[in-house]
Amino acid sequence: MADSGKESKKGQRKVEKKLSKLRQNLKEKEEILHSDFPTLVLCVCNGGLDNSVTYSEILELFGGSEIKCDVIMIPQKSYCFVSYDSINMSEEACKRLNGSKLAPTESRKNEVILYTLFVKEVPKGISPSNVLPPGLILLTDIISDKYAAEIMESVNFDAEENSVSQQLKHRRVKHYGYEFKYSINNVDPDEPLNDRIPVIFKHLLEKLLEKKTIKFYPDQLTVNQYQPGQGIPPHVDTPSAFEDGLVSLSLGSQVVMEFRHPDGRHLSVLLPPRSALIMTGESRYTWSHGITPRKSDIVTLPNGRLTLIPRGVRTSFTFRKITGIKPTVQVSEQHTPNIPCDESTAVELEKLHVNKVYEEIADHFSGTRHTPWPNIVGFLNEQPDSSMLADIGCGNGKYLGINKTLYEVGSDRSFNLAQIVQSRNYQVYVGDVLAIPLRENMFDVCLCIAVIHHLSTEDRRQRAVAELLKILRVGGKALIYVWAMEQELNKVKSKYLKKNKNNESADTNTDDKNNATGYHGNTDVNSKAFELDNVTDCKENAEKTDEESNSDNVCNIGDKIDEVLNTDKENIDICDNEIEAGNSSENTNPNMSQKLHVHVNRTQFQQQDLLVPWQLKNGKSSKTRNENTFHRFYHVFTKGELETLCIKAGNCRILKSYYDQGNWAVVLEKL
Ligand SMILES: O=C(O)CCC(=O)C(=O)O
Numbered sequence: 001m002a003d004s005g006k007e008s009k010k011g012q013r014k015v016e017k018k019l020s021k022l023r024q025n026l027k028e029k030e031e032i033l034h035s036d037f038p039t040l041v042l043c044v045c046n047g048g049l050d051n052s053v054t055y056s057e058i059l060e061l062f063g064g065s066e067i068k069c070d071v072i073m074i075p076q077k078s079y080c081f082v083s084y085d086s087i088n089m090s091e092e093a094c095k096r097l098n099g100s101k102l103a104p105t106e107s108r109k110n111e112v113i114l115y116t117l118f119v120k121e122v123p124k125g126i127s128p129s130n131v132l133p134p135g136l137i138l139l140t141d142i143i144s145d146k147y148a149a150e151i152m153e154s155v156n157f158d159a160e161e162n163s164v165s166q167q168l169k170h171r172r173v174k175h176y177g178y179e180f181k182y183s184i185n186n187v188d189p190d191e192p193l194n195d196r197i198p199v200i201f202k203h204l205l206e207k208l209l210e211k212k213t214i215k216f217y218p219d220q221l222t223v224n225q226y227q228p229g230q231g232i233p234p235h236v237d238t239p240s241a242f243e244d245g246l247v248s249l250s251l252g253s254q255v256v257m258e259f260r261h262p263d264g265r266h267l268s269v270l271l272p273p274r275s276a277l278i279m280t281g282e283s284r285y286t287w288s289h290g291i292t293p294r295k296s297d298i299v300t301l302p303n304g305r306l307t308l309i310p311r312g313v314r315t316s317f318t319f320r321k322i323t324g325i326k327p328t329v330q331v332s333e334q335h336t337p338n339i340p341c342d343e344s345t346a347v348e349l350e351k352l353h354v355n356k357v358y359e360e361i362a363d364h365f366s367g368t369r370h371t372p373w374p375n376i377v378g379f380l381n382e383q384p385d386s387s388m389l390a391d392i393g394c395g396n397g398k399y400l401g402i403n404k405t406l407y408e409v410g411s412d413r414s415f416n417l418a419q420i421v422q423s424r425n426y427q428v429y430v431g432d433v434l435a436i437p438l439r440e441n442m443f444d445v446c447l448c449i450a451v452i453h454h455l456s457t458e459d460r461r462q463r464a465v466a467e468l469l470k471i472l473r474v475g476g477k478a479l480i481y482v483w484a485m486e487q488e489l490n491k492v493k494s495k496y497l498k499k500n501k502n503n504e505s506a507d508t509n510t511d512d513k514n515n516a517t518g519y520h521g522n523t524d525v526n527s528k529a530f531e532l533d534n535v536t537d538c539k540e541n542a543e544k545t546d547e548e549s550n551s552d553n554v555c556n557i558g559d560k561i562d563e564v565l566n567t568d569k570e571n572i573d574i575c576d577n578e579i580e581a582g583n584s585s586e587n588t589n590p591n592m593s594q595k596l597h598v599h600v601n602r603t604q605f606q607q608q609d610l611l612v613p614w615q616l617k618n619g620k621s622s623k624t625r626n627e628n629t630f631h632r633f634y635h636v637f638t639k640g641e642l643e644t645l646c647i648k649a650g651n652c653r654i655l656k657s658y659y660d661q662g663n664w665a666v667v668l669e670k671l
Pocket residue numbers: 222224232237248289316317318
C-alpha cells in the first residue's frame with residue numbers, strides 16, 4: 001500500500017515535471033502562453049497532426065456526444081487546441097485527460113501520452129489580432145448587401161471580353177485596365193486593356209477618394225476568386241508598378257489575411273465580407289500580405305473563445321493605380337564570357353553580370369527576400385546594445401532593424417535596392433564593398449551576406465574581406481556568408497538541391513511548381529510520433545537554403561502553419577525564377593577552358609566560377625525566355641576556402657565557421 005502510494009506520487013511528480021517543461025517549450029518555441037487558472041481553451045500537447053493524432057480522436061475524447069467543443073488542429077504541429085463554452089467543461093476535461101493515453105493506430109506506431117494545459121494566449125499567427133500593421137486601414141460594411149450582390153452579378157469570369165481572365169493554380173483571376181503579368185510581376189503601361197474598371201465601382205471609389213482614404217482614382221483592377229482551401233502567397237505588390245494606396249474589397253466569405261514584417265513580426269487580419277482593406281505606407285511597402293490556403297480560419301470570439309470559421313468562396317477586388325514605369329528586362333548574353341584573370345576584365349564582368357543584373361531585377365529580387373535567416377538574426381541579437389553595425393551589401397535591408405538597439409548603416413552596390421532600403425526608413429548608401437567609404441576602426445559589427453561570392457578574382461575577394469576589417473574596431477566582429485560549392489554535406493542535400501525533385505537529372509531542375517514557393521511543402525502526418533519537447537525548434541530548422549534558392553522560406557512559428565498547405569506559386573514567389581540553363585558539357589576540364597559555364601539550377605555545381613540564371617518568367621509577356629533571363633556571376637566556395645581567404649586578408653582571427661544550408665559562414669574578430 002505504502003509502496004503504491006509512493007509510486008503514484010512518483011508518477012505525479014513525473015507528470016508535473018513533464019508539464020513544466022512543456023509549458024516552457026510552448027512559451028519559448030510556439031508563443032503559446034499557458035494559464036495557471038482555468039480558461040476556455042486547452043492546449044493538448046502530443047495531440048497534434050504531427051503525432052498522427054486525428055481531429056476525430058480528439059473530438060471524441062474531449063467532447064463526445066454530450067459536450068460541445070471546437071477542436072483546432074494545426075498542420076505540422078504536435079499539439080492542438082480544444083475550445084469550450086464554459087470554464088467548468090474545460091476544467092473537467094483538463095483534469096480528466098491530462099496524462100491520458102492514445103493507443104497506436106495504423107498510421108501511428110507508438111502510444112501517445114496527452115498532456116493538457118489551459119491557454120492564456122495563442123500565437124499571433126493563429127488567430128487574427130486587432131492590431132493592424134502601420135498604414136493599414138480596414139473599413140467594414142463599406143457597401144450594402146444590395147450593392148455587393150450587384151457587383152457579384154457583374155463579374156463573369158468566363159465571358160469573352162477584353163479584360164484578361166485566368167485560372168491560376170490556386171485561384172481565379174481577372175484583370176481590368178491593365179493586365180498584371182505574373183510572369184514578370186508587373187504591368188505594361190503601354191498595353192492598356194480595352195476593358196477599363198467597370199463603372200459599377202465608381203460609387204465606391206469616388207467615396208474613398210472624397211474621404212481622402214486614397215489619393216488616386218485607380219486604373220487597374222484585379223479580381224481574385226478563391227475557393228475554400230485556396231490562397232495567395234505572401235508578397236508585396238510590385239512597388240515600381242503601383243502607387244501607394246491599394247484597395248482590396250472583399251465579397252463572399254470572410255478570410256484571414258497574414259501580414260509579415262521582414263523583422264519577423266506577423267499579424268493576422270480578419271477581413272469580413274463587404275469590407276475594404278486599404279494598404280498604405282509601411283503596410284503597403286514593407287509588410288508582405290498573403291492568404292494561407294486552408295478551408296477554415298481560427299478566430300478568437302469576444303468572449304475569448306477560439307473557434308473555427310469555415311471559409312466559403314471569396315471574391316476580392318484589388319484596385320490599384322499604376323505608376324506608368326515601364327518594366328525593363330535585359331537581354332542575356334549569347335556567349336558566355338571568360339573567367340577573368342585580371343582586374344579590368346573582372347570589373348567589366350561584374351559590371352555586366354552582377355551590378356547591372358541586380359539593378360534590373362531589384363524589385364523582383366527584393367520581393368523574394370523577406371525572411372531573415374535565423375543564425376544571422378541570432379548573431380545580430382547577441383551584439384551588445386548600442387553597437388554600431390555596417391551591413392555591407394545589405395540587399396533590400398532585411399537584416400536592418402532586427403536588433404533595434406544597434407546603430408546601423410546599410411550599403412548596396414545596387415541603386416534600386418538601396419532605394420528600397422531607404423523607402424523602409426533605414427540608413428543606406430550606394431557603394432562598393434571594395435571601397436567602403438566609412439570611417440576606419442569605427443564599427444563594432446559588420447555583416448556581409450552573399451556578397452563576396454560575386455567578386456570574380458581571388459584578389460578582389462581578399463580585398464573585400466580586408467575592407468570589412470578596415471572599418472571594424474579592434475575586437476569588432478564580422479559575419480560573412482558565401483554560397484558553398486558543396487550543396488550536399490554528410491549525405492544531406494541542401495534545400496537548394498532538394499527543391500529539384502529529380503536531382504539526378506540535370507535538365508529537369510527548378511520547375512518544381514509546388515515546392516518552389518518558399519514554403520516547406522510536406523505535411524507528413526504519418527511521421528513518427530514524437531513529443532513536443534523533442535521537436536526541433538522550427539526557427540533553427542526552417543532555414544532557407546541559401547541566398548540563391550530564390551525562395552525565402554518563412555520560418556516564424558505561426559508561419560509554419562501556413563507553409564504546409566501553401567503551394568501557390570504563380571505570384572511573386574520566386575524560386576522558379578531560376579531556369580534550366582544550357583547544360584554545356586564542353587570544357588569540363590578546367591585546364592582546357594577559361595569559359596564561364598552557365599549553371600543548371602538545382603543541381604550540384606560543376607565549377608567554382610559560373611553564371612547562375614535568374615529568370616523573370618516568360619508567361620504571356622512579349623519578351624522571349626532569353627530576354628527575361630539574367631545571369632549573375634558567382635564564385636562558389638569550397639570547404640575551408642573562406643577561412644583561408646580571411647586569414648590571408650590579415651588582422652583577424654576566426655571565432656566560428658560553419659556550414660549553413662548550402663552556405664559557408666565565418667565570424668571574424670579584428671585583431
Ligand atoms: O485577395 C485579396 O484580398 C488580395 C489580393 C492581392 O493581394 C493581390 O492580388 O495582389
